[in-house]
Amino acid sequence: xxxxxxxxxxxxTVDPVDAVFALHRGGKMEIRATVPVRDADDLxxxxxxxxxxxxxxxxxxxxxxxxxxxxxxxxxxxxxGTAVLGLGDIGPEASLPVMEGKAILFKQFGGVDAVPxxxxxxxxDEIVETVVRLAPSFGGVNLEDISAPRCxxxxxxxxxxxxIPIFHDDQHGTAIVTTxxxxxxxxxxxxEIGSLRxxxxxxxxxxxxxxxxxxxxxxxxxxxxxxxxxVHEGRGDLTDVKAEIAVLTNRTGVKxxxxxALKGADVFIGxxxxxxxxxxxxxxxxxxxxxxMANPTPEIHPEVAHKYxxxxxxxxxxxxNQINNVLAFPGIxxxxxxxxxxxxxxxxxxxxxxxxAAVVADELTAQKVIPSPFDQRVAPAVTKAVAExxxxxxxxxx
Numbered sequence: 001x002x003x004x005x006x007x008x009x010x011x012x013t014v015d016p017v018d019a020v021f022a023l024h025r026g027g028k029m030e031i032r033a034t035v036p037v038r039d040a041d042d043l044x045x046x047x048x049x050x051x052x053x054x055x056x057x058x059x060x061x062x063x064x065x066x067x068x069x070x071x072x073x074x075x076x077x078x079x080x081g082t083a084v085l086g087l088g089d090i091g092p093e094a095s096l097p098v099m100e101g102k103a104i105l106f107k108q109f110g111g112v113d114a115v116p117x118x119x120x121x122x123x124x125d126e127i128v129e130t131v132v133r134l135a136p137s138f139g140g141v142n143l144e145d146i147s148a149p150r151c152x153x154x155x156x157x158x159x160x161x162x163x164i165p166i167f168h169d170d171q172h173g174t175a176i177v178t179t180x181x182x183x184x185x186x187x188x189x190x191x192e193i194g195s196l197r198x199x200x201x202x203x204x205x206x207x208x209x210x211x212x213x214x215x216x217x218x219x220x221x222x223x224x225x226x227x228x229x230x231v232h233e234g235r236g237d238l239t240d241v242k243a244e245i246a247v248l249t250n251r252t253g254v255k256x257x258x259x260x261a262l263k264g265a266d267v268f269i270g271x272x273x274x275x276x277x278x279x280x281x282x283x284x285x286x287x288x289x290x291x292x293m294a295n296p297t298p299e300i301h302p303e304v305a306h307k308y309x310x311x312x313x314x315x316x317x318x319x320x321n322q323i324n325n326v327l328a329f330p331g332i333x334x335x336x337x338x339x340x341x342x343x344x345x346x347x348x349x350x351x352x353x354x355x356x357a358a359v360v361a362d363e364l365t366a367q368k369v370i371p372s373p374f375d376q377r378v379a380p381a382v383t384k385a386v387a388e389x390x391x392x393x394x395x396x397x398x
Contacts, residue, residue, distance in 0.1 A: 151171065262284055275297075
């Protein structure tokens, strides 16, 4: 009989035949060679003495590293384990199953190799220094599950320090997919995004990024809410990041609580957890859109949302219109790496959102404003759009 596994924190007994644990045993990924090593001749080409010829060439022309190693098609998936899924600060070791999962999604959906890297440090300076030192091995860096507000500074400083794409998926992946879904929700209901007033519940990484992208996309107005209510310029308790978003958003000057902001709102976007009371939902505009994306429990359950909303989306796979980052990040990195982009620009992100929305443009219904993650058209469309945008914005090297 298999031995029991005891979880060190809860002391709960884990079923050794549980399907989840069975799938994760031994990890979810491995390294495989792309060339054979069958005999001495193969060995002399793949390793010494042959490899010295390639090393020498790269030493003389450093850009050749992209042609003669895997660098140009490999991404570091970097975390410090401080904001893992809905689990919070669980540390680097406990984050590894998620980082492995992210890495196999890169490969499965974008054809991009990825390496999970969980760091045993949480200070901004230490994380930045560590990633900068690791960067020669990678064509791009996907920052993952790093808590706000540190995640904003880490991304900015790495973008300044390195000439490879740096992308915090919790921010930008979520924003891209949300924006694509909102464009299509407006289209299927005969509206323009510029006529909509949105309310975002959550002023963390995802909420801030969504607000910025919606402003760039031409939203009529958007208000961001944190635990203390609407983020606006009159508040004296704002972080630098929230102060910046206060200037960019809330043109109508809404103040008060989330419930106050929802009165007459056309769009609710939830990236915070918690529960929005039904009586507050009922005050939203007729034919509103509700994107309640907290997992596993949406801020507004679809059964409630459908009473009031024309379009409903969640972060879950068991309801229609799943807002899932896997629709974005594999193609974004595939496109950026394809042209050896030096960074991922705002234009590239908007191009990704437009391409994602266009995948289902001819198939739109209220139950299908965003493609399935398994729609094989998604990654090629996003890849192509991002590569073209990188060239147009002057950040492509190919």
